[in-house]
Amino acid sequence: MAETAVLTVNPEQPEPEKIRIAAKVLREGGLVAFPTETVYGLGANALDEAPVLRIFQVKNRPKDNPLIVHIANKDDVNLLAERVPSKARRLIDSFWPGPLTLLLPKSELVPAATTAGLATVAVRMPSHPIAQALISEADVPVAAPSANLAGRPSPTSAKHVLDDLSGRIEVVIDGGEVGYGVESTVLDMTVDPPVVLRPGPITVGELKEILGRVEIHPIARAEIPAEAVIAKAPGMRYRHYAPRAELVLVEGTPQQVVAKIKELRASYEQQGKKVGIMATVETAGEYGAEMVKVVGERKNLRTIAKGLFRTLREFDGEKVDVILAEGVEPTGIGLAIMNRLRKAAARVVRTE
Ligand code: AMP
Ligand code: MG
16 A cells, blocks of 8 residues: 555644544544554544454454454443443543443444454543544544554554554554553453453552452463463463563562663673663663663653653664563552563563
8 A cells, every 4th residue: 555644633632624634534444543642553443344354454463352442422332332331330430531441242333353253342432632533533433452563562652653554554643652651451341340351551449449349360460471361351362562672571679670680681791692771760870871771760650651662662773682671569550561561571580
């Protein structure tokens, strides 16, 4: 196909004439990448099988990994889901629009391609003004996985989208950097108590405040290899988010982690490998100057979430062979960070 068109749009006040152009492409069966508050999504009309199948094709995404359907009005969940339990309604009232995806029994309207043949549908209402304007104007629910090649770190800028998908999709809306930097929390509402399948910006603590009991699927902690778990969310067993370099994740207290990373750096360098270190504001000074990138601040884990995928992509730009990444506390949004790092890692080193 022809070149991918880039539409630069104001993220606070999207220009209606530009949104109309992109919405028309969606309505006519094309693919449009757009910013959300989590990461950039690759959108298609969720009710039309052909463009949905093209999403899988251009991303090289396994066909059994279902897509999240994005809506612009809370009420549209009633069209996509056969029923919406009262607990789900309470969550919708508290967290939509926002980075929470709910798994519900699907209605007949949703084609099998969108849900990868499952009887459930994943639905979310994003809060990003561009996402909202685009979905409203298209006037169809929009299926949108992250706008990266399958297995790569999710895109947090339009440049990342173009690096992976240029020439493969019709339009990218450039609305600048995204806010959270990690994908939405995915919560299975077809079971009671509800189960977190993927941790994200809406934390387990926040969900418990509304629901009382919430369970965390082992796959969401990602402490054991995903292949060992019978996946409720089939896509979650695939290796994800990975940079080209070999990612080695080091877990433990900050002091233990720093000491272990220094040791690992020495041994990889002895093997002639180019090593990058993904450090934090609090620890970066410990390593000396070479190829150390600061992902964010330990005392504000949101900054680490926001910098995570961008930093992994930057290391690829530097052509390092190995990335030694510091683990963080798996609490709050830290659980989402550790889920992504554990899934991206070729090797996890626990110092405790
Ligand atoms: P992505 O949009 O690429 O971040 O991935 C969407 C995630 O939502 C994947 O991990 C899917 O496995 C999950 N998901 C979407 N729809 C469903 C569904 N019907 N059942 C279980 N998981 C789902
Ligand atoms: Mg993805």
